[in-house]
Amino acid sequence: MPRSRYKSLVDEFAADIRSGRLLPGTRLPTHRQLAATEGLALVTASRVYAELEAMGLVSGEMGRGTFVRETSWSPGQNIDQHSVAAGMTDLNFNYPALPGQTEMLRNALRQLASAGDLESLLRYQPHAGRPHERASVARHLRVRGLTVEAEQVLIVTGAQxxxxxxMMALLQPGDVIAADALTYSGFKALADSLHLEIVPIPVLDHGPDLEALESLCRHRRVRAVYTMPTLHNPLGWVMSADQRECLVTIARQHGLLIIEDAAYAFLAENPPAPLAVLAPERTIYVSGLSKSVATGLRVGFVVAPLQHVPALERTIKATTWNTPGVMTAIATAWLDDGTVMQLEAEKRQDAQARQVVAGEVLAGLRCIRHPSSYFLWLPLSEDARADQIAMALMRENVSVSTAEPFATSANVPHAFRLALGSVEMGALREALEKVKWMIGAYS
Structure with missing residues (x-):
């Protein structure tokens, strides 16, 4: 087949997809059907679809066929890039806030304005934070069951x-890092930008398949494991004490660095001890205040073994030098006076109430969720197309995330992660009703 004809066929498909003549979720002819219809060799028909897939316009699924993708978002945008139009109900991204938080900020700014050391906040700060601020974080972490020295704490601009x-300080390009087959999309973006290879750990009902991780470590040179043992995003599990002990054993046997993401851990009541308690010599514990306080308060913290602190400090210096002094001062004052603990308790109650609403509205659908979580995982039936339903919901002014941003394996399930924490309760119920109706209409 002449190259010009091959390219023109790719261009014809691309134009039809981008114009909407071929709608998201449309099943395209099989490779053999395309070859027969267009008079192509089978290998050439396969090349046409391969190029369309590389352009992000179609996706091929083993045993099901080739389908038109949703193209009103760039690949992965529906969670990694938060952009919701006016009037859109956002079930895509969590930014939970409670009544009264704005007034809390006003009061905090007034108190800060009268503080004696205000001028010092205009200057460069130590890369890992001022000693008394690191001590504030260390005291707060005792609530999470984690007792550490202030010198092990590094204050950063958010958990991300x-x-x-x-990852920049302790891993090298080309390193292999194990992560759950469904995991936090921001971690995926970081691994990609830092040229780290993610190898997926299959997921079970209540945690990662640790036997699979053990086998993986025997056959690959895995450098680290990224995990969310306490309130996993997006699956909501809390790993048991036995699972945590097993993970630590594997990490020690194979020399793995453990990166423990605890961004949502505050929502789980009385969880087992963090991995940083079980394996303090090899665990980096990462969390922040974006979800427990406010997404605009870009203050997070890293807890590390002392031998890793210098490398982490150098990386902070090379990237942001230090966290903004004003934001850190507000955050640590709220840690010290109990405001953060109060907000965490209130947000647990808020998340629980939202899960009750979700359970009522989505009754009859399979939902994977934690009763105190701000999100849930909604698998779809075998014949449903997530991107097609997501596009239909967009036309109804409801934004949801498909599984694609969370998947680290080639096999992307048809499912939604629904964020429950960003809209008021009445709008949440109405949006969930639309989700349920649309799933029924397309299944």
Missing amino acids: QGLAVT
């Missing part, structure tokens, strides 16, 4: 930067 600093 904490992950970035950890």
Whole structure:
């Protein structure tokens, strides 16, 4: 087949998809059908679809066929890039806030304005934070069951930067890092930008398949494991004490660095001890205040073994130098006076109430969720297309996330992660009713 004809066929498909003549979720002819219809060799028909897939316009699924993808978002945008139009109900991204938090901020700013050391906040700060601020975080972490010295704490600009600093400082391009087959999308983005290879750990009902992780470590040179043992995003599990002990045993046998993401851990009541308690010599514990306080308060923290602190400090210096002094001062004052603990308790109650609403509205559908979580995982039936339903919901002014941003394996399930924490309760119920109706209409 002449190259011009091959390219023109790719261009024809691309134009039809981008114009909407071929709608998201449309099943395209099989490779053999395309070859027969267009008079192509089978290998050439396969090349046409391969190029369309590389352009992000179609996706091929083993045993099901080739389907038109949703293209009003760039690949992965529906969670990694938060952009919701006016009037859209956002079940895509969590930014939970409670009544009264704005007034809390006003009061905090007034108190800060009268503080004696206000001028010092205009200057560069120590890279890991001022000693008394690191001590504030260390005291707060005792509530999470984690007793550490202030010298092990590094204050960063949000948990996402904490992950970035950890991976930049302690891993090298080409390193292999194990992560759950469904995991936090921001971690995926970081691993990709830092040229780290993610190998997926299959997921079971209540945690990662640790036998599979053990086998993986025997056959690959795995450098680290990224995990969310306490309130996993997006699956909501809390790993048992036995599972945690097993994971630590594997990490010690194979020399793995453990990166423990605890961004949502505050929502789980009385969980087992953090991995940083069980394996303090090899665990980097990362969390922050974006979900427990406010997403605009970009203050997070990393807890590390003392031998890793210098490398982490150098990376903070090379990227942001230090956290903004004003934001850190507000955050640590709220840690010290109990405001953060109060907000965490209130947000647990808020999340529980939202899960009750979700349970009522979505009754009859399979939901994977934690009763105190701000999100849930909604697997779809075998014949449903997540991107097709997501597009239909967009037309109804409801934004949801498909499984694609969370998947680390080639096999992406048809499912939604629904964020429950960003809209008021009445709007949440109405949006969930639309989700349930649309799933029924397309299944």
